[in-house]
Amino acid sequence: MQIKLYIFLIYKVKLLFMSAILIQDTYREVKIMIIPINGNVTYPITLDPTVWIFDDRKILFEEAFEGKQEKQEKDSELERASKRWDREVYQQSIKPPVNQSIKKFERDKILTNSYVIPLEDFIANAEVKPSAKHAILITGEKEIKISLTDLTNSYFLFAVEGKPLKEDGPVHLYYKDGSNRDNPIKHITKIVIE
Numbered sequence: 008m009q010i011k012l013y014i015f016l017i018y019k020v021k022l023l024f025m026s027a028i029l030i031q032d033t034y035r036e037v038k039i040m041i042i043p044i045n046g047n048v049t050y051p052i053t054l055d056p057t058v059w060i061f062d063d064r065k066i067l068f069e070e071a072f073e074g075k076q077e078k079q080e081k082d083s084e085l086e087r088a089s090k091r092w093d094r095e096v097y098q099q100s101i102k103p104p105v106n107q108s109i110k111k112f113e114r115d116k117i118l119t120n121s122y123v124i125p126l127e128d129f130i131a132n133a134e135v136k137p138s139a140k141h142a143i144l145i146t147g148e149k150e151i152k153i154s155l156t157d158l159t160n161s162y163f164l165f166a167v168e169g170k171p172l173k174e175d176g177p178v179h180l181y182y183k184d185g186s187n188r189d190n191p192i193k194h195i196t197k198i199v200i201e
Contacts, residue, residue, distance in 0.1 A: 040177045046143075046200035049134035056165035056177050059124050060117055063087075068121035071162055072185040118169035123162035123181060130159050139200045144180065147194035155200070157182060164191065 045051035059065055135155060142158045144151045164172070164179040171177065179191040 040171065042177060042195060042197060044129065044133045044198045044200065046198075047136045047139040048200050049136060050132065052129065052133050054129060054163075056163065057171055059163075059165050060122065060169070062124060064128065065122040065124050065165075066162070068123050068164060068167075071123045071181070071183075072188060120169060121164065121167045123164050125183075126161050126163060127159050130155075133200070135200055141201055143199040143201060144192055144195050145197035145199065146192065147196065151192055158198070160184075163195075 040055065040057055042054040042056065043051065044054065139155060141152050141154050144153065160183045162181045162183060164181060165177070166172070172179065175193045178195050179193045180195055181187060181191050
């Protein structure tokens with residue numbers, strides 16, 4: 008009877024140990040994917056690029072430098088809400104419902120495209136203090152100093168073919184003018200405003 012109890016306890020300890028390792032590995036991966044913005048700001052914030060795939064502000068990488076973004080910005084929120092309402096209300100009476108096909112199409116589109124997101128909203132939310140002069144991008148290898156204007160007028164590439172950037176990510180920084188399109192700043196893990 009004691010041998011069975013001993014074996015059971017060893018088994019439980021082994022499961023707890025394996026669970027702890029799994030949780031620790033998951034924590035490391037999540038921690039690496041989160042990008043804090045702090046320093047000379049009113050509100051230090053953290054960015055999670057893994058959820059931007061669902062953000063309406065995302066832009067197709069191919070369109071980010073072609074000026075098609077202006078067309079997207081002209082679409083008002085009211086027009087988008089109207090289209091969404093029409094699709095949900097009127098297409099419910101169609102047999103079979105079209106919504107499922109649209110959702111599948113959108114999902115397939117998301118999983119095959121690369122996306123960037125503009126940084127100006129995130130910088131505005133952090134409320135950079137007037138005394139701030141520049142930003143330091145902390146990467147895996149070095150620290151890169153850029154102006155606040157350059158940071159605000161940039162994109163973060165966060166998904167290639169619908170997948171997060173794990174090897175050289177979590178994000179790449181591209182200037183909106185496309186000047187570093189062939190050589191983006193990679194491995195950004197933190198932004199410090201000075």
